[in-house]
Amino acid sequence: MIRALHFSPFLQLTGANRSMLTLVGAQDGAAVVTLEDGPLAAEARARGARVFPVFDAGARERGKADRFARTVATLVRAARQTGAQVVHTHSAMGVRYALPAARIARLPLVAHQRDNWARDRFHLGLGFADRIVAIADWVRRGLPPRLAAKADVVHNAVAAPTELPPRRPGPVRIGMAGRCTPEKGQDLLVRACAALPGDVAFECHVWGLDDSAYAAELRRLAAAGPAGRFVFEPFRNDVDRFYEAMDVVVSPSRFEEPFGRTAIEGMAWGKAVVAAGHGGLVEIVRDGEDGLLFAPGSAEALAGALGRLLADDALRTDLGRAGRRAAIERFSPETHAEAIERTYRKVLSG
DSSP: OOOEEEEOSOOSOOHHHHHHHHHHHHSSSOEEEEEESSHHHHHHHHTTOEEEEEEOTTOOOOSHHHHHHHHHHHHHHHHHHHTOSEEEESSGGGHHHHHHHHHHHTOOEEEEEOSOOOSSGGGTTGGGSSEEEESSHHHHHHSOHHHHTTEEEOOOOOOOOSSOOOOOSSSEEEEEESOOSGGGTHHHHHHHHHHSOTTSOEEEEEEEEOSSHHHHHHHHHHHTSOTTOEEEEEOOSOHHHHHHHOSEEEEOOSSOOSSOHHHHHHHHTTOEEEEESSTTHHHHOOBTTTBEEEOTTOHHHHHHHHHHHHHOHHHHHHHHHHHHHHHHHHSOHHHHHHHHHHHHHHHHHO
């Protein structure tokens, strides 16, 4: 297996970093550069990777120029010490650090494109990558033609639990976890759940709330609904506890998700998944087979889909089982690692 040096400029265990960790766990001899020795570094070590933090515990950054210089130096040092054959940045933003490091180390650069491309500073330098990995065909088709020509579509992967724990007793739990922004559509879920009949026993769980005005609006919407129906949580790293507890996982994004990692994670945990029917989500969820799709941006359509699942235990169970099979067959770490290996071989041979 080709030795890769991985890099992410993000600190939290976001979807992009969880995807990177899944790949790292499926590769032999992987190394990871992190900005600090925190949760991401700990998780990478737990998956067998050799980790190189840019800033050790207690070290302080002295401005953006200092961060840039130290990050590039750490990437070069890690590449040489590990004998890496490829530098792999897991965000377009990471290209600004990984590109000079790859050129100094005389290694090819692979850049993961995990979002919708735009002509902005975030994507500056993406065109200099030797190869691009697009997380969905939706993402690849959104790239400028010269970038799409050197992009491989490799869907994100998820490590499905070997065994599923028994369902926790209590009402049906419907939930979503993700960044607290209007584009993610938390308000659509809250409005949909508030509109469902008050005599239906269920809970709506929303993980990822912060102290923003949008989060305050979500709490106001919830307060107008039936008492005791809503449970809010801040951002948490133990997202597996969320999936373990839920019965239905919702991805209600207003914007066209590049992929929709929470959908495959919910499927892997055997949960019925309900997702907005646009963007990369339609490459994941097959409506009526392994999940349900609803009209994007419509709280009424989402309420209708949730109402079907609340009224039909068998449908909820069947979709959860089908989703788990799909996650194991289509989105396994092994399948993902093999596809990434093919991309590495293209850049090494070309």
